[in-house]
Amino acid sequence: MEQGSGTDTERKIIAILRVLSESAEPLGSITVARELERHGIFLSERAVRYHLRIADERGYTVPLGRSGRRLTSLGLEELQNALAPEQVGFIIDKLESLAFLTTFDPGSKTGQLPINTSLIERERFAEALSAMKDAFRAGLCVSRMVAVAREGEKLGSVVIPRGRIGLATVCSVAINGALLKAGIPVNSRFGGVLEVKDSRPRRFVAVIDYSGTSIDPSEQYIRAGMTSVGVAAGTGTGKVLANFRELPAVARQLVSQRIAAMKETGIGGVYALGDVGESVCQVPVGLERVGMVLLGGLNPVAAAVEAGIHIENIGESGVVDYGRLTRFDELL
Numbered sequence: 469m470e471q472g473s474g475t476d477t478e479r480k481i482i483a484i485l486r487v488l489s490e491s492a493e494p495l496g497s498i499t500v501a502r503e504l505e506r507h508g509i510f511l512s513e514r515a516v517r518y519h520l521r522i523a524d525e526r527g528y529t530v531p532l533g534r535s536g537r538r539l540t541s542l543g544l545e546e547l548q549n550a551l552a553p554e555q556v557g558f559i560i561d562k563l564e565s566l567a568f569l570t571t572f573d574p575g576s577k578t579g580q581l582p583i584n585t586s587l588i589e590r591e592r593f594a595e596a597l598s599a600m601k602d603a604f605r606a607g608l609c610v611s612r613m614v615a616v617a618r619e620g621e622k623l624g625s626v627v628i629p630r631g632r633i634g635l636a637t638v639c640s641v642a643i644n645g646a647l648l649k650a651g652i653p654v655n656s657r658f659g660g661v662l663e664v665k666d667s668r669p670r671r672f673v674a675v676i677d678y679s680g681t682s683i684d685p686s687e688q689y690i691r692a693g694m695t696s697v698g699v700a701a702g703t704g705t706g707k708v709l710a711n712f713r714e715l716p717a718v719a720r721q722l723v724s725q726r727i728a729a730m731k732e733t734g735i736g737g738v739y740a741l742g743d744v745g746e747s748v749c750q751v752p753v754g755l756e757r758v759g760m761v762l763l764g765g766l767n768p769v770a771a772a773v774e775a776g777i778h779i780e781n782i783g784e785s786g787v788v789d790y791g792r793l794t795r796f797d798e799l800l
Contacts, residue, residue: 478550480519483509485528485547488539492620492627496536541629559685560678562784563641563656569787570645574729577790581735582645583615583636584686585626585785586769590619592777593633597799599775600768602701604796606667608708610737610765611638613793624786632780637769638793639784640711640737640762643730647715650726655714659685662710662739662749662761664700669740669761671750673707684783685711686766690773698771709764710739710749717744717756733790737763768796 487503488495495503497516504511511519520537523529528543539547571579588596604612615636617623628634644654660675674694676685686709689695700706715723720743727738740761742748748759764770766781773779 477519477522480509480511480515481523481528482547482550483507484516484519484523485539485543485550488529488537489544489547490625490627492622494532494536494538496534499536559681559683559784560656563644563678566639566641566784566787567644567648567654570642570649572642572645572733572735572790574646574733574735577733579790580787581790581793582639582641582787583624583785584639584684584765584769585623585782586635586637586766587626587628587632587780587782588635588772589778590631590633595775596635596772596777596779597796599698599772599777601796601800603697603768603771606701607736608697608701608763608767609637610640610642610763611735611793612796613638613734614796614799615788615792615794616799624788626782626785635769636785636788636793637765638735638737639765641784642735643727643737643760643762644713646726646730646735647719647723650722652715652719652723652726657712657714659689659709659711659764661689661694661707663706664708665705667704669710669749672710672712675712684781685709686764686770687781687783690766690770690781693774695767695770695774697767698774701771709767709770711762711764712748712751713760713762714753715758715760717758720744720758723758723760737765739763 487500497513501513501516529537566582572581573579617628617634619628619630621628623634623636647654656678658675658677660672663670663673696706697708700708740748742759745755753759
C-alpha cells in the first residue's frame with residue numbers, strides 16, 4: 469500500500485504533518501484538506517484520511533477520535549528532517565522576514581518583536597529559570613523581557629506541547645528590524661560562539677554562515693555543548709552565543725541613535741559596534757562598512773542547558789506583541 473521515499477505519497481504526508489504542526493488543536497481530515505488548499509495542495513477528504521492512516525502506522529500522528537489527529541514528537545522530527553534539504557539558506561530568509569515583521573516602536577513601546585521559543589518540561593521550569601538568572605542579570609541577552617505560555621498556547625508560530633512550558637526570549641533580529649524601519653540595510657553574515665574575557669568580547673571561535681544552513685546556529689551550538697554562558701555570567705570569562713552583522717559606514721551615527729532608543733525600552737544586545745573599516749572581534753569588514761556584534765537571545769537558555777536541563781529550542785520562532793512581555797525577575 470505504501471510507496472517508497474521521495475514519492476508523491478511521501479510529499480503529501482509531509483504536507484499534512486506541516487499543517488498539523490501549525491495547529492494548537494487536533495485536526496480532522498476535512499480541516500486538513502481545507503488547510504492544504506491554502507498551500508496549493510488539493511486532496512479529497514478520503515485521500516487525506518488515507519495518508520493520515522499511513523502517518524498513524526509510522527507513529528507520526530495519533531488519532532483522538534472525533535477530535536481528529538495530533539502530531540507526535542516523532543512526526544515533528546520527521547517533518548524537520550524531510551524539509552532540511554530544501555531549506556539550505558532558509559535561516560537568512562527567515563531573518564529577513566522577521567526583520568520586516570518587526571513593528572516595535574521605541575517611542576510608544578508598542579508593536580511586534582521577534583522571539584526565540586524554548587520548550588521546557590513543566591516539572592523543571594523553576595529549576596531552569598534559576599539556572600538562567602545570572603545570564604540575564606549579567607546582560608548576556610538581547611533583553612531581560614520574556615514571555616511565557618502554557619501547553620496548547622502559542623508563542624510566535626510554536627504551539628506549546630503537553631507537559632511543557634514555553635519561554636520566549638527576544639531575538640537579536642529585533643535590532644535588524646529597528647534598523648530596517650530606519651531605512652538602514654543590514655547584512656547578517658553569521659552566527660557563532662564568541663570568546664569573552666573580563667566581560668569584554670574578544671574573538672569568534674566558531675562560526676556558521678547563515679546562507680549555508682537550515683538550522684539556527686545558536687540551536688546547533690547549544691546542542692553541541694560549545695557554550696559556557698553560566699561561567700561567563702559569573703566570572704566574565706567564557707564562551708557565549710553571538711551574531712555578526714555588517715552595516716553601511718555612512719549610517720553609523722543613525723545606527724548608534726537607533727540602538728540607544730531601543731536600549732531605553734529594554735531591548736539591547738549590541739555587544740560591539742566598530743568604526744568604519746575596522747575589524748570587530750577579529751572579523752574584518754570592508755572599507756565602507758561597519759561591523760556589529762549582537763549577543764544571542766538564547767544565551768540564558770544555554771546556561772540552563774549547561775546545568776543539565778533538557779530544553780528544546782526553536783530560534784526565530786515568530787513575533788509577539790511587546791505588551792505580552794514581562795521582566796524575567798518577576799517570574800522568579
